[in-house]
Amino acid sequence: xxxxxxxxxxxxxxxxxxxxxxxxxxVDAPLEAIARRAQVSIGTLYNHFRTREQLLDAIYPxxxxxxxxxxxxxxxxxxxxxxxxxxxLQVFELQATxxxxxxAMTLRYPDAALLTEACxxxxxRAGELIKRAQLAGTLRKDFTVEDLAFLIWATSRVxxxxxxxxxxxWRRYVGLQxxxxxxxxxxxxxxxxxxxxxxxxxxxxxx
Numbered sequence: 196x197x198x199x200x201x202x203x204x205x206x207x208x209x210x211x212x213x214x215x216x217x218x219x220x221x222v223d224a225p226l227e228a229i230a231r232r233a234q235v236s237i238g239t240l241y242n243h244f245r246t247r248e249q250l251l252d253a254i255y256p257x258x259x260x261x262x263x264x265x266x267x268x269x270x271x272x273x274x275x276x277x278x279x280x281x282x283x284l285q286v287f288e289l290q291a292t293x294x295x296x297x298x299a300m301t302l303r304y305p306d307a308a309l310l311t312e313a314c315x316x317x318x319x320r321a322g323e324l325i326k327r328a329q330l331a332g333t334l335r336k337d338f339t340v341e342d343l344a345f346l347i348w349a350t351s352r353v354x355x356x357x358x359x360x361x362x363x364x365w366r367r368y369v370g371l372q373x374x375x376x377x378x379x380x381x382x383x384x385x386x387x388x389x390x391x392x393x394x395x396x397x398x399x400x401x402x
Contacts, residue, residue: 206243208233213250217295221355222251222302224295248307255299256313262286266320276333279324280373286347287369291354291362301351303395318344335381339388346372 212232216224226247230237244250265285272278290297299310318340325343328334350365350372357364374380 202243205233205235205239208235209240209243210250210253214254214295217250217254217298218293221294222247222298226250246306248304248310251299251304251307252309255296256309258289258293258296259300259310259313259317262289262317263320266317266324269324270327275324275328275331276377279328279334282321282324283346283373284369287350287354287365290347290351291358291365294355294358297351297354301348329378332378335376335378337381337384337388338376341388341391341394344394345389 209229213229216229216232220228226240227237229250230240233240244253262282262285265282269278269282272281286300290300300314303314304310321343322340325334325338325340329336329338350369353365353368
């Protein structure tokens with residue numbers, strides 16, 4: 196029984212350490228740094244998590260699921276534009292405070308099944324916000340969930356590049372992007388939106 200308690204305690208320490216290290220350094224941080232933070236051996240880490248993706252599955256699905264509650268609140272907002280834009284700002288604020296989450300939300304990890312499912316559910320909820328704002332005439336009608344994926348991805352790169360220089364700079368560029376998404380600002384786009392499969396392929400590669 197004591198050995199079982201030790202194993203549970205070590206797993207908890209590893210998850211907490213991984214969340215902290217990934218938040219500081221991104222999901223590519225060395226696993227050895229996580230073991231050191233948890234004060235366990237690298238062998239203990241691998242006993243609990245055979246792959247980096249298993250660590251991602253232990254940390255980020257719950258955090259991404261929190262965005263579902265934010266989406267519900269946004270859908271309840273009487274102003275469809277404020278609901279849509281406010282939800283996006285909450286997403287970006289979370290990404291700006293956690294480099295690991297920034298990575299987890301903008302890259303695909305096929306072997307992290309729970310994380311992938313959480314991201315898919317999140318985009319489905321965001322799709323409802325998009326449809327509602329388009330029906331209300333506040334969001335341009337040619338904007339798609341796939342476009343949203345790339346908007347989040349583009350903003351994540353700004354967040355990553357400016358985090359140590361101007362940590363709030365992303366807010367300016369999000370403001371510019373949101374103005375371009377208003378229905379009143381819409382002009383015909385030169386090419387169609389990417390397909391879901393194309394987006395998935397692109398998000399599996401690193402810039």
